[in-house]
Amino acid sequence: MEHEATAHANEHPPTTIRQYVLIGAILTVLTLIELWLSYSGLPHGPLIAALLVFSAIKFAIVVALFMHLRFDNRLFTRMFLFGLVLAGSLLLALLGLFSDNHDSRTVEAYATPGAVAAHEAAAEAGGHGEGEGGGQSGGGEAAGGATTEGGDGGDPAAGMVQGIPVAEFFQANCAVCHGQNREGLVGPALTPERLTQPDEFYHDTILNGRPGTAMPSWAATKGLNDADANALVQFLKHVEP
Amino acid sequence: MAAAHEVQHHTSTGVDNRKLLMWVFLASECLFFGTLISTYLIFKGNSLVGPLPEEILDIPLTSLSTFVLLMSSLAMVLAVYGAQHGQLGLMKGMLLATILLGLTFLGFQVYEFRTFGSEGLNLTTNQFGASFFVLTGFHGLHVGIGVFYLTSLLIGSMRRNGLGRDRDLWVDTAGLYWHFVDIVWIVIFTVIYLMPH
The missing domain is CATH 1.10.760.10 (Cytochrome c-like domain)
Structure with a gap:
């Protein structure tokens, strides 16, 4: 908590240009893997699970390193997670309520x-x-x-x-x-x-x-x-x- | 000026309110896009007439535009780096690169929308058309707003005083917005284009 109270607005993330470019390359490779997976002919269940995992990894990398939440004040992380968790719960609730909308109703x-x-x-x-x-x-x-x-x-x-x-x-x-x-x-x-x-x-x-x-x-x-x-x-x- | 500078370090939260405002806004944006993505998923497979997603989505082309948006995020983070380390040439160059890559992404989207239109898919054709255009259209709107946002920073940085004392804060905050638009696309690309139909 003390660390938070004294957090300085001008503290910079320790990432170097080289590291940023490397992160960009990793994100590109992850996207290529996703693309390959979508053409791989995997059964739908494992395919969807794998795509969601890769997508979540990319999401986390961008938020933690490009948006430097990992190095920033915890308050920002809590604030963002609040919205993200709420949105995720909303998505699950809506899908749970309406996903039987397809053909099961008689x-x-x-x-x-x-x-x-x-x-x-x-x-x-x-x-x-x-x-x-x-x-x-x-x-x-x-x-x-x-x-x-x-x-x-x-x-x-x-x-x-x-x-x-x-x-x-x-x-x-x-x-x-x-x-x-x-x-x-x-x-x-x-x-x-x-x-x-x-x-x-x-x-x-x-x-x-x-x-x-x-x-x-x-x-x-x-x-x-x-x-x-x-x-x-x-x-x-x-x-x- | 000195007094104004002091103020930003004495907020009750210990962080700059302007940056906190951006994070709160982005948290609310999660809900905005969350509902649109939910709607897309609920409507998925319910279209009575074509064109259906598997017939019309151009995955190789969209992969390219996804790559363009990803590279714009890289350019943006380098612009923030330049602003934070006093490398103003890097900052301006990378801001310009981000703007141009953002415009390229929008160009891809305009092309995609026009192609879909000519193949008979619009907002009222079927449930896929309705949920697809609303979701990707609002994302495109966010990219467009981001382009204006970054352009205003770039113009500001060319004034005699540049972006002033809070330069790194302004560029950093704009970067947060831009990266958020990128992560929304990460989700949209997976959910709409890559997931099996």
């Missing part, structure tokens, strides 16, 4: 009981084969016939959704959010060049919705089945607006 977590029942009925209909889905069974069959799983068996523009041509279904149900020309409004644009994910992703999005967005589950709200979703995906990915 329709049941959001929808009303009635919608859930409809969703389950639709899922059941899908499980027992097309034609058992009640009111929309005829459409389901038609769509199933028009679009095959492979996607190259039928004309994507000629698909049917619940007995309605796919383009008409889009205008009646999807265009309000995604735009009449699929240019995007509330929802994202849905043009072939924008839809770069695999078919299954959009298939799942249409049937189950996207938690945390305005995209509803169309299985729950309209009773779409697998074949309907398939027809829509083929249409969106292969037919220009």
